Amino acid sequence: MKHLRAGRWAKTAAIAAVTAMLAVTGCSRAPSGGGGDTLEFFLNMGADTPQHKVMTELIDTYEQQKGVTINVTQASTDYEDQMKVRLAAGNVPDLFSTHGWSLLRYSKFLEPLTDQPWAKDVNPALDSAMRDADGNIFAFPGETDVAGLLYNADVLSGAGVDPSKVTTWDDFDAAAKAVADKGKTPIYSSGKSQGPAGHIADYLAIDAYTRPELDQLKAGTFVTEPYTGLLTRVETWRKNGWFNKDYTSASQDDMARALADGATGFEFMQTSVLSQALTYNPDAKIGFLPLPPTTGDKPYLVGGEGIDSFGVSKTSTHKQQALDFLTFLSQQDNAAKLAEATASAPGLKSVKVDFGPLASSFETYVTPGTTPVQAYFDRVYLPNGMWNTMVATTDSVISGQGSVNAAVDQMKRQFETLFGQQ
Amino acid sequence: MTSALQRSAAQPPTAPPAPATAGRARRSGSYINLMYIPAIVLFAVFVLYPLIQGIGLAFTNWDGYSPDKKFVGLDNFARLFTDTTFLTALRNTLLYGFGCTVLQQILGLALALALDGGGRLRTGARAIIYLPVLVSPVVMGMMYSFLFQYDRGALNDILVSIGVPRVAWLSSGAGAVAIIILINTLQFVGLSMVIYLAGLQSIGTEVYEAAEIDGARGWKLLTTITIPLLRASFISSMIINLIGGLKLFDVIQVLTGGGPGYASHSVSTLIGRTYFGQQAAGYASAMGVALFILIALVSVFLVARMDRSGRDA
Numbered sequence: 001m002k003h004l005r006a007g008r009w010a011k012t013a014a015i016a017a018v019t020a021m022l023a024v025t026g027c028s029r030a031p032s033g034g035g036g037d038t039l040e041f042f043l044n045m046g047a048d049t050p051q052h053k054v055m056t057e058l059i060d061t062y063e064q065q066k067g068v069t070i071n072v073t074q075a076s077t078d079y080e081d082q083m084k085v086r087l088a089a090g091n092v093p094d095l096f097s098t099h100g101w102s103l104l105r106y107s108k109f110l111e112p113l114t115d116q117p118w119a120k121d122v123n124p125a126l127d128s129a130m131r132d133a134d135g136n137i138f139a140f141p142g143e144t145d146v147a148g149l150l151y152n153a154d155v156l157s158g159a160g161v162d163p164s165k166v167t168t169w170d171d172f173d174a175a176a177k178a179v180a181d182k183g184k185t186p187i188y189s190s191g192k193s194q195g196p197a198g199h200i201a202d203y204l205a206i207d208a209y210t211r212p213e214l215d216q217l218k219a220g221t222f223v224t225e226p227y228t229g230l231l232t233r234v235e236t237w238r239k240n241g242w243f244n245k246d247y248t249s250a251s252q253d254d255m256a257r258a259l260a261d262g263a264t265g266f267e268f269m270q271t272s273v274l275s276q277a278l279t280y281n282p283d284a285k286i287g288f289l290p291l292p293p294t295t296g297d298k299p300y301l302v303g304g305e306g307i308d309s310f311g312v313s314k315t316s317t318h319k320q321q322a323l324d325f326l327t328f329l330s331q332q333d334n335a336a337k338l339a340e341a342t343a344s345a346p347g348l349k350s351v352k353v354d355f356g357p358l359a360s361s362f363e364t365y366v367t368p369g370t371t372p373v374q375a376y377f378d379r380v381y382l383p384n385g386m387w388n389t390m391v392a393t394t395d396s397v398i399s400g401q402g403s404v405n406a407a408v409d410q411m412k413r414q415f416e417t418l419f420g421q422q
Numbered sequence: 423m424t425s426a427l428q429r430s431a432a433q434p435p436t437a438p439p440a441p442a443t444a445g446r447a448r449r450s451g452s453y454i455n456l457m458y459i460p461a462i463v464l465f466a467v468f469v470l471y472p473l474i475q476g477i478g479l480a481f482t483n484w485d486g487y488s489p490d491k492k493f494v495g496l497d498n499f500a501r502l503f504t505d506t507t508f509l510t511a512l513r514n515t516l517l518y519g520f521g522c523t524v525l526q527q528i529l530g531l532a533l534a535l536a537l538d539g540g541g542r543l544r545t546g547a548r549a550i551i552y553l554p555v556l557v558s559p560v561v562m563g564m565m566y567s568f569l570f571q572y573d574r575g576a577l578n579d580i581l582v583s584i585g586v587p588r589v590a591w592l593s594s595g596a597g598a599v600a601i602i603i604l605i606n607t608l609q610f611v612g613l614s615m616v617i618y619l620a621g622l623q624s625i626g627t628e629v630y631e632a633a634e635i636d637g638a639r640g641w642k643l644l645t646t647i648t649i650p651l652l653r654a655s656f657i658s659s660m661i662i663n664l665i666g667g668l669k670l671f672d673v674i675q676v677l678t679g680g681g682p683g684y685a686s687h688s689v690s691t692l693i694g695r696t697y698f699g700q701q702a703a704g705y706a707s708a709m710g711v712a713l714f715i716l717i718a719l720v721s722v723f724l725v726a727r728m729d730r731s732g733r734d735a
Contacts, residue, residue: 081694083487087487088486191681191682192681245588246572246573247593248592248598248681248682249591249592254573384701385485385699388695392681392695395683396681396683396684396685399593399594399685400594402684402685413505414700417501417702417705420483
């Protein structure tokens with residue numbers, strides 16, 4: 001009978017192993033937190049950023065006040081990839097960063113927030129980017145993102161350049177040449193981080209196209225001439241040797257350091273880089289100015305929903321607690337801290353912000369409301385999914401790896417493919 | 423026609439079991455077969471199901487996260503042949519696969535010949551050369567990025583200290599591809615070395631003695647005795663290195679991210695970029711299927727060669 005016992009044991013072990021494996025791989029999704037007191041918050045923030053420090057403090061305060069636990073998961077460079085996997089798996093966090101895409105990408109997964117107490121206070125400048133045709137809003141805006149030409153005032157003054165006088169591309173070229181003549185880098189960007197190269201194209205593109213051409217884009221026709229023009233401008237800067245020599249290996253953090261250390265005159269990037277630069281050198285004389293126009297008649301800023309915008313999953317089992325946390329973020333002090341951390345205008349009209357060393361730029365170009373703020377080109381006029389191609393094609397031009405025509409052709413093909421998928 | 427592996431695994435013929443024990447053997451055999459179930463389930467859940475899902479996705483236009491997807495037939499596969507980015511990545515994949523494999527065989531065999539035998543020095547050197555195999559390719563990529571960076575890169579700091587201007591090592595596609603091949607080769611050359619060392623130790627001394635009596639020396643011994651008798655090791659090393667090279671992902675992702683532009687992408691890294699970055703999960707799956715077919719063809723060819731070399735041995 002010994003072999004039978006051994007056989008029974010073997011059978012039992014095999015069945016137990018299979019059962020255990022099926023349990024492990026069964027992917028049942030338990031609600032986060034058993035007692036309705038634990039939320040998951042998926043943040044798109046680098047751990048070393050000023051906004052992360054502020055958000056951590058705010059979460060701690062909220063947890064102490066409400067007796068709620070907020071489990072923070074965070075990612076920076078691969079946040080979008082991780083988020084897409086979670087959306088595909090139906091494993092949506094209770095709260096998550098919408099980083100500029102609350103409407104176009106995430107709205108079908110998000111709880112509408114139009115009835116929230118802070119919703120009427122949202123900066124109207126965000127309406128086109130964050131509200132749908134019915135006026136619904138799907139994320140709490142921690143900031144009104146503003147982007148333009150970042151500059152180091154010491155570098156520019158050393159080269160005899162007055163930043164307030166840089167209002168045309170000819171002015172910019174003259175300024176860049178003057179900076180280069182002083183042995184400094186006129187334009188600093190990063191090929192290693194997935195973004196900065198794309199920002200250059202994005203900021204230039206919105207004014208490179210005329211209104212009728214933008215309408216053509218919206219209708220599904222990729223108009224190549226304006227894009228060829230803007231990339232030709234970028235290629236000219238490369239040929240002039242105006243980009244940083246370490247462009248391919250430089251990171252976004254290096255961009256902040258370059259501004260802080262006075263190694264560069266200009267950068268095309270969001271103002272959050274300025275706040276990061278100030279952490280390296282609080283005395284750095286840095287600021288931003290509007291971008292010179294191409295088809296328009298006056299300099300403009302680019303802006304919209306910023307990286308610090310947060311939505312609530314419509315399938316969350318802790319919806320009320322998540323909504324309550326957003327209400328907590330909307331309080332004057334908390335909303336101000338969030339905006340100040342990213343060196344951005346606040347997302348709510350009633351919030352007052354101290355911009356510190358950057359106050360001059362904000363008071364000159366943002367507060368009066370006289371400088372036009374254009375939408376991000378890719379978010380409004382390109383199909384969802386084009387950003388990556390924008391980054392790679394601009395990168396190929398800056399690094400000299402590809403021609404302008406090849407880059408434009410790639411953009412056109414990707415545009416047509418993605419537009420066809422919509 | 424049994425293979426070398428089959429022959430080596432074959433048992434010497436035994437008498438059939440006695441009638442009293444035949445049923446027991448059958449029963450215990452069926453219980454033993456139950457033990458396959460966990461492995462089969464694991465394989466089905468983690469390999470077979472994703473593979474079938476991936477092939478299915480290749481015929482859709484899914485964006486990778488939304489609930490909507492549409493059947494598009496062979497459109498994604500047709501696009502592969504005209505997509506210059508994919509063709510560049512495919513060329514790079516072949517360069518990574520074959521470039522690393524050739525370099526690893528040459529260096530691995532040279533190191534094995536140099537370090538074959540006893541002695542503390544040789545043993546220490548073998549361990550040091552094998553050590554990078556145990557390191558994560560992500561860590562290797564990070565380490566080498568600190569080496570090749572333009573600013574604060576160790577290599578450029580050395581150049582500057584001797585009065586040579588800095589070099590932008592990763593600024594050209596050709597340079598980036600060459601550096602990636604070099605890094606992968608240096609990391610896994612220890613694996614080839616170990617395989618060749620095992621091969622060298624399996625060659626009997628009497629073979630060399632006989633050759634030396636016939637007047638063979640040095641180079642002649644290497645080309646007429648050592649290398650021919652290492653054929654099985656050579657094929658084994660080739661298979662491991664080539665498949666690893668064709669699947670190269672981590673180092674590229676960490677060191678260049680596929681840049682500048684798309685110049686250093688392999689098909690593996692481009693799949694990731696296309697799936698997540700361009701939100702074209704269907705098209706990325708078609709690339710995955712193409713890569714799967716490429717690696718399968720190469721593997722089948724090499725395994726067939728190994729099978730033949732085993733029979734010839």
